[in-house]
Amino acid sequence: MDEVLANGVRFHVKRITPHRRGNARPAQPVVFIHGLGMDNMSSFYYTLANPLAHAGADVILYDLRGHGLSERPRSGYRVQDSVDDLTSLLDALAIDGPVHLVGNSYGGTVAIGLAAADAERVASMVLIEAHFTVAGWAEKMEATLCRIGADLAAENKQQWMEKYGRKHSRMAELANDLINGTTFLTDLLTVKPIDPDRLQRLTLPVRAIYGECSDVVDYGHQFKEFVPSCELTLLPGFDHSILIDAPVQLREIVLDWFATQASVTT
């Protein structure tokens, strides 16, 4: 397994170095950051990562702490911890120049957090259904995850196996341990709303993509108000799950985006 130790945690990392170097490739690595809970790097591996690597990009995927095949420590789930994890991971991979970030849902929160903290480290961002830490965000997230945690705690492993089969019972087991067995929920509530001044200073290229019917689409509109360089696209008829439900449209947008970034940087 591809493991990297960073910020005291063992991370599952997959780096896809292309066999061929296509013309539509960005000069800097592209780092994918997945969402919270039952998500992991596979949602990007199945959709955007391989097509982008095929176009010639140096692609890096990793499982957030507590997710996928990464270590699941009992604490360290604040947004700031996620940003520190990413920074440490880039250090461990000896990447000290800027990278392109592609974040889905909470992965977008982490991408925005790094850009706001250290803009020099981020060449551009693709934000897919990204949340960001405005006032009230943490309480909303905590309430949603708390409901999921209560549902999971009401059943045991054997019941999951009988009800969901091997695959989904394993996902339920992991999510249950993350939500009910770590400081995940309490850590979420410690987040402070992001400083608007820091966002307004961002000048990097940003492409934000949301489902038109998504329950978090307002984050896209708010982010664009703070960061005028953000190009916002709404996919008609889709909700929050566009990475899974609209992979063809997303693939086209993201490949075009990185072809443009390549022409800008070469």
Place this chain on the structure above:
Amino acid sequence: MTPDRILAEVRAMLIEIIGSEYALSLEINMRTSFEADLELESIEFVRLASMLNEHFGDRVDFVDFLADKGFNEIINLTVGEVVTYIADCLTPAGALDG
């Protein structure tokens, strides 16, 4: 390397990933579906791809194999499709005929 030999190696990797206790109840052959039959988690498929990459090296280009496939096509892959792709990569054109 013959498809039978490749299948045996892929089978051994899958048993390592899903655990021999669960694997004992399953037959893993060319028609076995990763999703429907093995109930493989998507992150476990990523792990399998890494193990195959490590084992076969640059001779097998999984990026090329997966790049044009949609989400559902990857979900619905069979062991046989992966084995056949590996065999094609490792074998000069025409050598498997007959």
